[in-house]
Every structure is written in C-alpha cells, then in structure tokens.
Amino acid sequence: MNNLVLLSGTASDSHTWNLVYLQLLLEEAGHRVINLGACVPPVLLADECEAEQPDLVVLSTVNGHGYQDGPRAIAELRSRPGLAAVPVVIGGKLGTGGPEPVQADALRAAGFAEVFDDETAITRFREFITTNALCRTAGTAS
Amino acid sequence: MTGFADAVARAAAAGRLVVQPRMGMASPLEMRAGLLAVRGAGATTVGTLTVDSYTRVGDHRAALTALHDGARLNGYPIVSHHPDTTRAVLDGLTGFPVQVRHGSADPRAIFGALAAAGLDATEGGPVSYCLPYSRKPLRDSVEHWTEACENFSGHLETFGGCMMGQLCPPGLLVALSVLEAVFFRFHGVRSVSLSYAQQTNADQDAEAIRALRVLAARFLSDVDWHVVVYAYMGVFPRTRAGARLLNDNAARLAVRAGAERLIVKTVAEAHRIPTVAENVDALESAAEAAAQAEPEQSFADTGVLAEATALVEAVLELPGDPGEALLAAFRRGLLDVPYCLHPDNAGHTRSHIDDTGRLRWSSAGAMPIPRSSVDRSGPAPDSASLLTALHRVAHLHDARTH
C-alpha cells in the first residue's frame, strides 16, 4: 500500500512549525509525507494532489483564517474529477478567537472528513490516522 | 529623523523604554479605538497597525471578500481599505507615531498604502519577510524590497532578529538583523532599527543584544539606528501569570542590554488574537518591569559577537551589492536558518537547547561557524523532542508562577 500523506499549509498562512511537527509525527506513524510548506494556494494544492495521488490530504493552519481558507481549498480539490474522493482533514487554530463549533461543522459540511481544532486535536488525529490506515489495509486485503 | 525614530530617541534620552504592541483588526473603528487606547496607556508607547495575512500574501481579493462578509481577519487590511479610511483611523493622532507591521515578501502595495495614509514607519526585510512568511523565491523578495526601499523615506526596522520565532541560535539572528539593515542603508534608508527576539536564556540574549550594538556601530555609523527587542516570539506560556512573567522578563532584558524599544506579547498569545485591553495590560506591565530594571555595562562573552561577525563578514565579502550577497549566501548555505522549510534555504542546519537553557548549534551546515561551537549532543530529531524544545520556555514560565 502506498500510505502517502500530502501535508500542506493554507493559502494565507505562513506558519511552518506546525508542518514540521506534523511531518515528523506522520512519519513516525509509518506514513510517507510530502510537505508542501506554507502559503499554498488552492490551485497549487490541487495540482500537487493530482500529480501525487495521496491517500490522505492534511491541511494545517494556525493564523486564524482557517474557516475562510479551508472551504476554498476543498472546493478546488473537489472540482477536479480525480480528487472527488480523496479524504481531506484540517486542523490547527482555525479562527481568531479560539475554537468555534459552528464553523467547524461548516467545514465538515464543505467536505472535510475531520476537523481538529481544539485541545484534543493531536490525540484524535493519532486515532484518525490509525483507523484510517486500518480501513485501507482491510480494503486492500479484501 | 522620522517622527517614529524621533520619539524613540527622545524617550531614550529621558531613560525610558518605548513599549509597543502587536495589534491589528479588520474594522477601522476598532483599529482606531485600539490606537487611542495604546496612546492612553500608562507607559511610553508608540502605536502599531498590524496587517492581516491576506494582505501580506497579496491576496487583496480575499481581504475584500472578508470585509464584505464581515468575516474576522487577523489584522488591518491596509491595501483594501481606502487611504481616506486609514487617514480617518489616524485622525487626531498627530504626534503619536504609528508603525505598520506586515510580513510581506512583496511589500510594495503596503508601502504605497502607508505612505498614502501619511505614515512613515514600517518594518520587515528581504530575507526575514520571505523565508518565514512566503513561498516566493528569495530573488523576487530581494527585488521587491529593493524597489520598496528606494521609494521610501521613513523609518525601517529589520525583522531579521526573529526569523522563525524560535530555536535559531543568536549569532545568526544578530547577523541577519545587521545584514538587512545594511541592505536598507544601501538602498537609501536613513533611519533604521535592528531587532532581536528574546530567546531561551537571558544571559545569552543580553550578550546577543550587545553584539548587535557593536556590529550596528561598525556597519551603520552614518545612519540613525536603534535596537528593538521582541518579547519571546515562540510558543508562549498558556497561563496568564506565565505569559506576564515572560513579557516582563523581556522588558528587563531590554533595559539591561540597553535597547531603546520593546514589542510586547499578551496573555492571549498562546490562544488567540489579543483584545485591546490585553494589549494595554501587557504594555503597562512591561513598562513597570522596565522602570525597575537597570542597564548593565558588561556581559560574559560566550562567542555570540564572534559568530555574528564571522557571518556578516563572510556575506559582505561576496561579490555584488548586499542583495546579491544575501542571495549568494543562501545559495551556498553560508546563511542557513534551522527548521526553515523555504526552498531557498539550504536546510542543513539544526539547533537545540542545552542543559543551561542556551541555544546551540547541533549542526551548522556550510556556515562559517567553528566546530568548537557545534554541540552534537542534542536530542534525537523526533516529534516529541521537537515539541519539548518548542514548549520549553512556555513550560518554565507556567511552572514558575504556579
């Protein structure tokens, strides 16, 4: 199995310690990671996804524009025929005033498989990637 | 001298540290209220207008959409607001210096907007506003900053003393701060400030600030300059008491090492964008801590000045103007910022915090740093130890106040 994760910042966000950290965490969990770095516009993100065909796309952003940049990113991904089904998650400090559950629901409605925007983010994310990997292994076996 | 630099010089002559917030909100009314509150704070203050992330990356359409939809922004979109709007924000604030803080590798539109609004102070730099803030090629940033500087007649502060905010050993921070100021000077800027961000050990920081002053005196003798300290720019303490202690310690550091200005951080730093009240509180708390601190004349020399001098000299010896020299230096890895993902950074250096709390090189890549300064005994480069290093300052300050 490919096990490839595409990790990316959002269009307006230049923070990268989150990306450096998540790359290590994902690699330690046995995934291959392509880290696109900071300030990735939706079109570049979608182009890279088409080229690399990742098993999971992880968006990370902490600058407070996540509730605005997230929907634009996933809209572009879903507009590409080959990327209709790839699971996409987002996490970090998404708003400018702490977690906002209503906005997180809007992100799920926009197509994000999971939203990790609070104190439990890393714990839940570890669970998510474990389950996700198991599902895919099971899928490959059957 | 500009209004901004003049105010700092007057305060310094009176023995007072100037304190300044990081503050920006999308709404002109809130921005104005914030500036008025900063002016009214019980401290020697200058104001800040911090620009939002869309404007920083040049996506003015997204900034306008957010303004239109009433969505919250993490700063004031100075290019999207009409110059008259920004003038109205500043109306009646004559005599109160306001600096525009942005984080843009292409600052031309921002420089234009601030001049149109009658402002004359800003900050950044071709390296420090590219590597940590953009995916644009460094070459483009150098070009844009050249053009911006050549059309600018105000006060310009380098952000080079901060870079990624944390885990960059002081010698490189000092060198980058000096090199960007040399770049500004070369392109006609006559009034500059050099930054240094508080790191993990107060003695190492004081030594670094002294080194910065020595190099500024040597390389910038014909322009007006002062030193600005940033309260810790990495992961901040989560508790109010811890955050306040760290900010107060930054003020003590600034006075101790003879810096003229301090940019504060608030108790909200670890969590969200601060309110105006939290900013005023941080300014007043820092001013109080500063008032009780004393300048020191001498500091232990552990080699920060020698390291910074070697880096600055190695870069300025390269052919071409300071911009060309910076580009060549990054291409060859003579300058190489640890943990920076930007494609134009070589990425061969690593750093760690040693047992005494000082920042050390774990590997110095191709930088002209003596082997004796490299300490290979750092922790394994895994996610857990990275997080421990990033949170060290926060944990210490949270723990000390419990």
Ligand code: B12
């Ligand atoms: C270092 C830092 C910087 C450095 C970044 C250098 C770099 N290139 O990385 C510098 C100084 C350049 C910087 C700049 C800015 N910053 Co900043 N920065 C920080 C700071 C101090 C630490 C961040 C950090 O390094 N954390 C370490 C990493 C490992 O943790 P993390 O990023 O928090 O991520 C954790 C979780 O959020 C989570 N997570 C993150 N993403 C994801 C994704 C998934 C899928 C999952 C599961 C979990 C997850 O896991 C991580 C580990 O626990 C924080 C405040 C703080 N925390 O103390 C502010 C902060 C993030 N910055 C902030 C802002 C706004 C900015 C600026 C826009 C300037 C401004 N207006 O103030 C610019 C960015 C410009 C842009 N284009 O976006 C705000 C964001 C506000 C908000 N969201 O409410 C903060 C919170 C400060 C504040 N209180 O105002 N910053």
